[in-house]
Amino acid sequence: xxxxxxxxxxxxxxxxxxxxxxxxxxxxxxxxxxxxxxxxxxxxxxxxxxxxxxxxxxxxxxxxxxxxxxxxxxxxxxxxxxxxxxxxxxxxxxxxxxxxxxxxxxxxxxxxxxxxxxxxxxx
Numbered sequence: 474x475x476x477x478x479x480x481x482x483x484x485x486x487x488x489x490x491x492x493x494x495x496x497x498x499x500x501x502x503x504x505x506x507x508x509x510x511x512x513x514x515x516x517x518x519x520x521x522x523x524x525x526x527x528x529x530x531x532x533x534x535x536x537x538x539x540x541x542x543x544x545x546x547x548x549x550x551x552x553x554x555x556x557x558x559x560x561x562x563x564x565x566x567x568x569x570x571x572x573x574x575x576x577x578x579x580x581x582x583x584x585x586x587x588x589x590x591x592x593x594x595x596x
Contacts, residue, residue, distance in 0.1 A: 475499040475540075477568050484593045485558055493553045493590055495568030503546040506571035507523060509553045511564035520578040523571065524551065531577070535561070555577035558594045565589040 481493035509521040522532040524542045539557045551568055571584035576582025
């Protein structure tokens with residue numbers, strides 16, 4: 474059974490930084506791309522960024538230059554580092570395992586999701 478568990482619940486002031494982790498169990502993630510999504514209250518889930526099994530990354534425009542994704546395959550863990558946080562970044566953040574490489578930036582490309590972790594940025 475595949476499980477993804479995020480950690481790093483955070484309340485941070487605007488301009489601050491936070492790192493969220495996603496630990497996987499039940500399979501080895503080294504051969505998979507991993508994605509991060511977020512969902513703010515009353516809004517649809519949106520793509521934040523992704524990292525391929527080779528370590529290539531891509532990011533959504535609202536977070537490009539501020540967020541970075543990395544992975545430690547030895548720990549079976551993916552990280553989302555968030556810098557220069559803004560109140561608009563407030564959301565529940567989810568990591569997910571990509572199972573359809575042609576759909577890396579949309580939720581339908583992912584079958585396994587973490588439970589989500591809340592990030593709140595105060596102004």
